[in-house]
Amino acid sequence: MTCFLILVPLAVGPAACGSDDKTQDAAPHDATAHVVLSIDEESRAADPDKPLEITARDDHRITDVRAVDAAGRRLTGELSADGTRWRSATPPAGATRYTVVVGTERGDGTPGRRTAEFTTRPAGGKKLTVDLGPENGTYGVGRPLTAELDQAIRSREQRAIVERALKVESTPAVEGSWRWMDDRTLHYRPRTYWPAHATITVRGALKGLWIRDGLRGAAVEPVRIRTGDRIEAVVDVAETRMTVRKNDKVLRTIPVTTGKPGFRTREGIKVVLGKQAAVRMTGTSIGIPEGSPESYDLPVEWATQLTDSGEFVHAAPWSAEYHGRENVSHGCTGMSTENARWFFETVRPGDIVRYVGGEGERMPVFGNGLGDWNLSWKEWREGSALHGTGA
Template sequence: MDRGSRRTALICFLILVPLAVGPAACGSNEHPWDAAPHDATAHVALNVGEGGRAVDPDEPLEITARDGDRITDVRAVDAAGRRLDGELSADGARWRSTTPLTASTRYTVAVGTERDDGAPGRRTAAFSTRPGDGRELGVDFGPSPGTYGVGQPITAELSRAVREGKQRAIVERALRVTSSPQAAEGSWHWVDDRTLHYRPRTYWPAHATIVVRSALEGVWIRDGLRGGAAEPLRIRTGDRVEAVVDIDRTEMTVRKNGETLRTVPVTTGKPGFRTREGVKVIIGKQAHVRMTGTSIGIPEGSPESYDMPVEWAAQLTESGEFVHAAPWSAAWHGRDNVSHGCTGMSTEDARWFFETVRLGDIVRHVGGDGPRMPAFGNGFGDWNLPWDRWREGSALHGLRN
């Protein structure tokens, strides 16, 4: 059976229920729209399936007026509160949805009608849609549940690439982030075709609960692809801990909730290995780690080559920048920058820093003449993008989309 025949077979007639209308608020002349609803039986046909059978979500919703009635308005809303858009014919005889139905959900429909004399009528109905037949787009939120610093971005990894702007908007609109206490205005940013990051305009509030959910399940994205189910994510933030490393002055100041805890002498990258400037987020912690020059591109046998055990290492970039103990360069702490890019300090200070910070805390390098920390691709440099440029990466707000 073709689709047209199937739709015809699914037509059912729903009798409108009179809608109570109160007396006119002012004026004494009676108008048709002031009158009580007509008590004549009005008919509306909807292709929503007989006997409660689920509807194919790839078919449009169609509503047809009969017996002299005209459709004046239609409101069709799914279980997640998304309204179904549609078009009404010029004569009011037919309404047809223009956006695809969501799969595996329940819709409620309210249809308003009007007769030639202006008498109104209204009918409500409900129907369900069956699962879609195509592939599903999965979403995996990050980081893992836990407590993080106020600089931690939220990530969403998609199971399939989404490239087209309208499709990205469908996906992004369904990914929802809430914070209690409420954070500043926030936005998703498309890092690539399968990765989104979310951050507020400013850092998260301290001691906040952040919840990330997807309302994408069953939502049509493109032919053959609908949204799949996704596990929600709940994380918390701890105190606001921020370390500022002044490269020129070779010192690091650590603040907690605005109060200075400690200022310590440090050394950062020497010429040829300058430490990146900008905001970084702690992405890992290791009490003991082996560091080698080959891991950052220094060949074995080079005068710059090294291979040594390191203690109390807080990782800032994927390329190998850490804050760590560097007792071998103690004579230079607070005096000169002699490292291969890491921020080194005494073992005592490094252990204190290691025990003070958590993943998601902020380390900001200022001064010096090193390269800028990139926004993406080398850890979390998200905060280095000004807010207007961050929003440009959104399919909903961006100027490029």
């Protein structure tokens, strides 16, 4: 015999919105006998290679299903039109404990509920390894987050599974999105630069997660970074001048020289990648043949790197007469030794250097450093598998 309690509200005035349907106030009855899960009921174990299926019987229909694992990951699914069957969109994670709450309804509208727990068996197959970046530390407000995968993920559906499992939190909170840069690389940035002195944490809830047949997620090491002051340098190429600001206050204006015809400095927003107090620079490293009139081999001081291809901000005492007057370099931004040292000591990886007013090609978004900020927010989100095409 099944019992249930009818809750009768106390009358506190005229019943303007009264109803004769008492079932809407009924506490859910135990529907365990009327809801069947595709698990071994005795061992409470489930096959991680098959979707979870839930079936209602005996004049019951399913109204809602919530299946969540210990990490808070929800197993989504689809309910049949007649409400008798629910099936998860993907298999559950391997070696993972789940709690499932199934809401039901009888033919007379009486609500029911079944709560069940089960653990999936360990899953076989390959493991998707994800390395998050950058390393823990303090960076400038332009530093994107990165996720490097050891397996190619090409379909939008699989990309959405991976992307959804990569969780980013920041204090203060800001709007942000992942973007697929290629089949194995994602970058994450906010709509605008990170706030100064923010704390950002990225985690991967991928362990055991089904991505495709034969591929499951591996555990991911989390990353936590902070941002420093907002440092932004703007180089006006036509005016041969750099203006450096800290938290929107001008710190210094510096005469510079940038790339000459044939070696124009790229336009757009770049992010500081790293710094070297002393480095040897050669023409052959950027494709200039040895012995060419343009060939060079120089010891360079106070070099701040902006691109993988070799654009730096550095001391260039050999071109001092052109600083603030003419662009004569092979693509780097040259300045006096004193100014180069000051810039080197002022900026950190992740700070922003923006080039305007020149004739160089546009800084690419991916493949030559961190060009992430050269897309509008709409364009950026289009590369997300959750918000756009994911391509």
